[in-house]
Amino acid sequence: xxxxxxxxxxxxxxxxxxxxxxxxxxxxxxxxxxxxxxxxxxxxxxxxxxxxxxxxxxxxxxxxxxxxxxxxxxxxxxxxxxxxxxxxxxxxxxxxxxxxxxxxxxxxxxxxxxx
Amino acid sequence: xxxxxxxxxxxxxxxxxxxxxxxxxxxxxxxxxxxxxxxxxxxxxxxxxxxxxxxxxxxxxxxxxxxxxxxxxxxxxxxxxxxxxxxxxxxxxxxxxxxxxxxxxxxxxxxxxxxxxxxxxxxxxxxxxxxxxxxxxxxxxxxx
Numbered sequence: 001x002x003x004x005x006x007x008x009x010x011x012x013x014x015x016x017x018x019x020x021x022x023x024x025x026x027x028x029x030x031x032x033x034x035x036x037x038x039x040x041x042x043x044x045x046x047x048x049x050x051x052x053x054x055x056x057x058x059x060x061x062x063x064x065x066x067x068x069x070x071x072x073x074x075x076x077x078x079x080x081x082x083x084x085x086x087x088x089x090x091x092x093x094x095x096x097x098x099x100x101x102x103x104x105x106x107x108x109x110x111x112x113x114x115x
Numbered sequence: 116x117x118x119x120x121x122x123x124x125x126x127x128x129x130x131x132x133x134x135x136x137x138x139x140x141x142x143x144x145x146x147x148x149x150x151x152x153x154x155x156x157x158x159x160x161x162x163x164x165x166x167x168x169x170x171x172x173x174x175x176x177x178x179x180x181x182x183x184x185x186x187x188x189x190x191x192x193x194x195x196x197x198x199x200x201x202x203x204x205x206x207x208x209x210x211x212x213x214x215x216x217x218x219x220x221x222x223x224x225x226x227x228x229x230x231x232x233x234x235x236x237x238x239x240x241x242x243x244x245x246x247x248x249x250x251x252x253x254x255x256x257x258x259x
Contacts, residue, residue, distance in 0.1 A: 013130060020131035021138040024258035025195055028138070032194030036137045064191060087131060093124035 004089035007082050009054045014039060015047050019056065019083045022075040027060075030071040048073055056082055138195070139258040142251065145192050148185060149247030155181040156216050156243055157236035163223035164232020197254060205253035208246055215242040 010019055017037055022028055034044045048071075051057035056079030061069040075083065155178050162174040190196050200206045219235035226232075 011127070013127070016127060016131050017134040020134040024135060024138055024197070026198045027196045029194035032141065036141060037134070087128065090124040090128050090131075094121050094128060096121065 002081060002084040002088060004092045005082075005085035006089045007086040009050060009056065010082055010086045012047070012050075014043065015051055016086075018044075018047055018051065018073075019075060019079060022057065022073060023080065023083060025074070027072045027074040030073065033073060051079065054082075055079070136259050139255045141193065141195055142197065142255050142258065143193065144189055144247070144251050148189055150240075150244050151185055152182065152247070153240040153243035155185075156219075157240040160216075160219040160223050160239050161232045161236040163220055164227060164229045164235075166227070197258070200250075200254065200257075202253060202257040205250060205257055208250040208253055212243055212246050212250065215239060 010016055014037065018033065021033065021036060030041075030044065030048075033048075034041060037044065048057060048059060052059050056076055058074050058076050060072050060074075062072065063069050159174045159178045162170045200209050216239050219239040223232040223235045
C-alpha cells in the first residue's frame with residue numbers, strides 16, 4: 001500500500017490517462033497509445049517526453065521487420081509508484097469531501113398542477 | 116470549494132479507470148494465434164510417437180522458433196505486451212494449457228504409438244485453441 005501523494009507531472013489529464021493505460025501492461029506501442037487515447041502524434045510525443053524526463057516512462061525504439069523503428073513505452077517502477085500514490089491521493093480527496101446532495105424537493109417528482 | 120476538488124478528483128479517477136479499461140479491451144489476440152500455437156504443439160506431440168528419433172530435434176526447433184515468431188508477430192499486431200497472468204483464473208487456464216501440452220508429449224514419448232500420438236496431438240491442438248481465447252478473456256478481466 002503506497003502513501004497518497006499528489007503528483008503534478010501525472011495529474012495533467014492526458015498524462016494521467018497515458019499512465020493509467022500503461023499500468024496494466026508491460027509495454028504499449030506509440031500508435032496504439034495514440035489511437036486508444038484519441039490524441040494527435042504531437043500531443044502524445046510531448047506528454048511522453050515529460051513523463052520520460054520525470055523518469056516515469058521508459059521509451060525504446062526497436063526496429064521492426066520492415067526496418068522502421070517503432071516507439072514502445074512502458075511505465076518504470078518509479079512511474080508505477082507515483083501513479084499509485086497519485087490515484088490514492090485522488091481517492092482520498094474524492095472521499096474526504098462529500099459531494100453536495102441536491103435538495104430533497106429536487107429529488108421528489110413534481111406534483112400535478114404545481115407549476 | 117472542497118466539493119469542487121472532490122468532483123475534480125472523481126472525474127480524474129473516472130478518466131484513469133476508462134483509460135485502463137480501454138487498454139484491457141485492446142488485449143485481443145489475433146484469431147489465428149492459438150490455432151497456430153496448437154499446430155506447433157501438435158506436430159511436436161505427434162513426432163514423439165515416431166520410431167525415427169531424428170525428427171525430435173527439428174520438431175523442437177520448429178516449436179521453439181515458431182512460438183518466438185508467433186509472440187513477436189502478436190506483439191506487432193496488437194501494439195501491446197503484458198507481463199503475465201495475475202489472477203487465479205488466468206493462472207489456472209495457463210496451467211491447463213501447459214500441463215495438457217506436457218502430458219501429451221510425455222505420454223506419446225513413453226507409449227511410442229502413432230495412434231496414441233495422433234490422438235494426443237489432437238487433444239493438445241483442441242485444448243490450446245479452445246482454452247487460449249478464454250485465457251485472453253481472463254487477462255482482460257484482471258486488467259480492467
